Amino acid sequence: MKTAKSIAFSLVLAGMIGTGCKSLNNTQKGAGIGVAGGAVVGGVIGKVAGNTAMGAIIGAAVGGTTGAVIGRRMDKQAEEMKQVMGDAEVRREGEGIIINFKEKVLFGFNESVLGASAKSNLDKLVTVLNKYPDTNIEVIGHTDDKGTDSYNQQLSEKRAQATTAYLRSQGIAANRTMAKGMGESDPVAENTTEDGRSQNRRVEFVITANQQMVNDAKKESGS
Secondary structure, eight states, X not given: OHHHHHHHHHHHHHHHHHHOGGGSOHHHHHHHXXXXXXXXXXXXXXXXXXXXXXXXXXXXXXXXXXXHHHHHHHHHHHHHHHHHOTTSEEEEETTEEEEEEEHHHHXXXXXXXXXXXXXXXXXXXXXXXXXXXXXXXXXXXXXXXXSOHHHHHHHHHHHHHXXXXXXXXXXXOGGGEEEEEOTTXXXXXXXXXXXXXXXXXXXXXXXXXXXXHHHHHHHHHTO
């Protein structure tokens, strides 16, 4: 059984990396994860692709018919978020949602304190998050490569922590949130131009199912 699972994992991983995660739809990703195991696939793909948010989505996935139910619930939440989040990118991936805030939306240059405008933008998201208490929220801070590695790591952590602290102050349960700083280690664009650096200075929200949603989805799917 262990050998079979290892072979399945290798095949799924090779297919996912070979074709690129973006070329797979949510159902295909869920099916692969169901065979190989979400946490394992998510950790490996996140490391190989250098995409922390995508790794977190895949790592939290359940897969199979339960994952399909979770996906439909996430579709509904994502649509509501898109309607209210004018200054952020909302993207459905696998069994979760990734929300990308550009640095200038939440923070001033080289700062980690949320201003009035940033809080206003977060309030829009909080409204939706409070409607769906059966999700976990991971906040990931990123920087460009200007400055030292240690400084950028600290700045990204402070920004993620400031953001999660504000979410909690607005009624989001503390056990739903987690803050993580990635410093300059997870760029989405080249750091050779100002446009690329501005894309890398960002805060991402990764929305995944908590245990309550998983349990409810299992009952609905009959798993």
